[in-house]
Amino acid sequence: MTSPGKPYAQPLSMDTVDLARLQFAITAGAHFLFVALTLGLATLLAVVQTRATFGNSPVHLRMTRFWGQLYIINYAMGIVTGLVMEFQLGLSWSGLTDYAGDVFGSALAIETLMAFFIESTFLGLWIFGWNKLNRWAHLALIWIVTLTAYASAFWIMVANGFLQNPVGHVLEGGRMRMADFGAMVANPAAQVAFWHVVTAGMVVGGFFMAGVSAYHLRRRTSDQDVFRKSLRIGMGVALPAVFATATSGGLGFQTMQPAKAAAWSRDAEELAAAQAEMVAAHGPGDYLPPAGWVQASGTTMLLLFALMMYFLLPSCLLMLFRPVVREFRLWHWVTTLMIPVPFVAMLAGWAFREFGRQPWTVYGLLTTSDAMSPVSAGQMRFSVVAFFTVFAVLIAVNTWLLARHARRGPGAVSLGDRPIEAPVPAPTF
Amino acid sequence: MEIFILAFFALGYLVLAGADIGVGMALPYLGRSAAERREVIASIAPFFLGNEVWLVATAGVLAGLFPHLESVLLTGNHSVVVVLLLAWVVRDMGLWLRGRMPGARWQAFWDGATVAGSWGLALSWGLLLGNVLLGITGPFAVLPALVVTVLFGTHGLTFAALRLRGELRARAAVLSGGAGEGRTYALTSAALVTVGALAGLRLPLDPGSAGTVLVPVVLTMMPLLVAAQAWVWWTFRHRVTGPSYL
Numbered sequence: 016m017t018s019p020g021k022p023y024a025q026p027l028s029m030d031t032v033d034l035a036r037l038q039f040a041i042t043a044g045a046h047f048l049f050v051a052l053t054l055g056l057a058t059l060l061a062v063v064q065t066r067a068t069f070g071n072s073p074v075h076l077r078m079t080r081f082w083g084q085l086y087i088i089n090y091a092m093g094i095v096t097g098l099v100m101e102f103q104l105g106l107s108w109s110g111l112t113d114y115a116g117d118v119f120g121s122a123l124a125i126e127t128l129m130a131f132f133i134e135s136t137f138l139g140l141w142i143f144g145w146n147k148l149n150r151w152a153h154l155a156l157i158w159i160v161t162l163t164a165y166a167s168a169f170w171i172m173v174a175n176g177f178l179q180n181p182v183g184h185v186l187e188g189g190r191m192r193m194a195d196f197g198a199m200v201a202n203p204a205a206q207v208a209f210w211h212v213v214t215a216g217m218v219v220g221g222f223f224m225a226g227v228s229a230y231h232l233r234r235r236t237s238d239q240d241v242f243r244k245s246l247r248i249g250m251g252v253a254l255p256a257v258f259a260t261a262t263s264g265g266l267g268f269q270t271m272q273p274a275k276a277a278a279w280s281r282d283a284e285e286l287a288a289a290q291a292e293m294v295a296a297h298g299p300g301d302y303l304p305p306a307g308w309v310q311a312s313g314t315t316m317l318l319l320f321a322l323m324m325y326f327l328l329p330s331c332l333l334m335l336f337r338p339v340v341r342e343f344r345l346w347h348w349v350t351t352l353m354i355p356v357p358f359v360a361m362l363a364g365w366a367f368r369e370f371g372r373q374p375w376t377v378y379g380l381l382t383t384s385d386a387m388s389p390v391s392a393g394q395m396r397f398s399v400v401a402f403f404t405v406f407a408v409l410i411a412v413n414t415w416l417l418a419r420h421a422r423r424g425p426g427a428v429s430l431g432d433r434p435i436e437a438p439v440p441a442p443t444f
Numbered sequence: 445m446e447i448f449i450l451a452f453f454a455l456g457y458l459v460l461a462g463a464d465i466g467v468g469m470a471l472p473y474l475g476r477s478a479a480e481r482r483e484v485i486a487s488i489a490p491f492f493l494g495n496e497v498w499l500v501a502t503a504g505v506l507a508g509l510f511p512h513l514e515s516v517l518l519t520g521n522h523s524v525v526v527v528l529l530l531a532w533v534v535r536d537m538g539l540w541l542r543g544r545m546p547g548a549r550w551q552a553f554w555d556g557a558t559v560a561g562s563w564g565l566a567l568s569w570g571l572l573l574g575n576v577l578l579g580i581t582g583p584f585a586v587l588p589a590l591v592v593t594v595l596f597g598t599h600g601l602t603f604a605a606l607r608l609r610g611e612l613r614a615r616a617a618v619l620s621g622g623a624g625e626g627r628t629y630a631l632t633s634a635a636l637v638t639v640g641a642l643a644g645l646r647l648p649l650d651p652g653s654a655g656t657v658l659v660p661v662v663l664t665m666m667p668l669l670v671a672a673q674a675w676v677w678w679t680f681r682h683r684v685t686g687p688s689y690l
Contacts, residue, residue, distance in 0.1 A: 087540075088540075088544065091536065091537070091540035091541075094493075094536070095532075095533040095536050095537060097500075098496070098499075098500055098529070098532065098533075099529050099533065101500050101503045101504070102503055102518060102525060102529055104507065104514075105503070105506065105507065105514040105515050105517070105518035105519065106518045106519065106522060106525055106526070109514075109515030109516075109518070109519045112507065112511045112512075112514055112515045113511065113512060113515055116507060116508075116511020116512070116514065116515075116652060117511055117652040117653045117654045118654070120507040120508040120509075120511045120514075120652070120654060121508045121654045121657060121658050123504055123507040123508060124504040124505055124507055124508025124509065124654075124658055124662070125504075125508070125658075125661060126504065127497075127500050127501045127503065127504025127505075127507075128501055128504060128505075128662060128665050128669065129665060131497055131500050131501070131504070132497045132498075132500065132501050132669055132672075133668075133669065133672055135493045135494060135496070135497040135500075136493070136494040136497065136669075136672045136673055136676060137672060138493060139490055139491070139492075139493035139494050139676060140490070140494075140675065140676050140679060142490075142689055143489055143490035143680065143688060143689060144490070144679055145689075147679065148679065192653045193653065193654050193656075193657055196657045388515065388518075388519040388522070389519065390519060390522050394522045394523055394526075397523060397526065398522070398523070398526040401526060401530055402526075402530070405530055405533055405534070409533070409537055412537075412541065416541070416544055416545075419545075420544070429543070429689065430689060
């Protein structure tokens, strides 16, 4: 292994490193699009099902089934990209696992067992146990699924926070060893980012719910009651969530690495200082992130935040008036058109965070080229093309399917419409 | 203790998910019409999500407790693992999407994805296990791969025989002959565990240094995880009587 901290000391072909980064970006980007909606929609779904269960309310039951079906279509895409993510580090980044696996691998291990495992097990029970389980048990399941989705986000941000700002470890013979698990978990670069991601997920979920509802209100489809309520829930959640996202994002700026901050502010002096500091610590090399990407993605995120905020402030007033909610078609149109905006903002924020960390995988300790697995350019080309093709097709199919089911409304939902399997007294085991 | 944890999740995956992979492989044989195929899929529907996470957990345990083994295993078998992941994704999408649109062609297409993905998954497991166990690469690696694939398929049939009724159950029981369905399932499970355990013994099983923190956490979690899964098994312990959500 090359010694960490000597960037490009043993350069792999840059092509291969770029391909590996592209592959990770495709997988993580595809994953992030769908899990962002999962995080937000699961929460809203749990709240709606709680109303349906406690109030015995048929409207809320219809809402649960409708949004639940969209949630499941979305979740399926989140899980298949998620399991590729889980293997991605060992496949393409064995330099990272060899060097830092004893520390940050713990966060991944806890994520799979405490979150992924329980989330999937109970989601299966929630889907297939509809009308079969006791309704209180069924309600408990969706809450567990929601909380484990948060736990998942938490431990992934602990792992990511460690790469951004490595704490809680010691170096021993060229490898990291865990020194302080608590410090790794309490890492501000992880904590702040977790709240940022979770609140941004609520923005995504809120806009989605409001946008789909506005479509049905504009088209005057049946189930106006379902969509009036849903529109209000969506917007009512998105507004505070946008402010919470901005607040946690603002705090995040304080946990940024000096080079990322300098690239963002385009301050030549700060950039030179960050570079000089790294050269003094690690020897000659280029230690600055790609400033153009950092600025473009950061600016996109902030502009879209402004757009969402200025849209939501008047909208949350408008939604208080029933005639407006029923009749104001231009507003319905705009609300539906806003659905993609938080998704783009989310991806831009992620690009801002990750581009800004380059050329490091573990900031200040392990460069991206040193983190790569010793695989050939041919192997990497094959896997990039294969994953890209499959994910592109699946994203297209699933987005189309989401749109179709969203348009067709609650009347066409098959989730939970009858006992899935009528129980008969013939035990298998 | 680290090795026990790894073996628990890896072997658990082979037995549990091995069954639903095998049912996916046998789908064209078991289900001759669209309605029959849907009923066959209902036999694994409530389980496959909870089964495949055993492999996700195995990957997590590798990342946390055996980071070096993780990179040796995955980087050393890069292309096989990529194919395995792709087959997994295609198969899952087949299962998730088949029932989301009416149309016979839509369902036939995604049933095809389920079958192709299940075969791809079994074959790449065969290549991976064959490589670890016997160190065979190149064209001859196909032979152990086929043996493992057949094992997955047989295991799937025995599971289907336990879950289905009538004609479908009779088709699934074709290999078990007069032996009891439960006993046949136990036999194929034992065979998969044996292959998995023998392959495991050939791996460089030296744990990393995170065990002091991680092992107690995982051991505390394990009864909870098993209980969660047991709830699923108990809820769906009856034979399939009709189509499921998928």
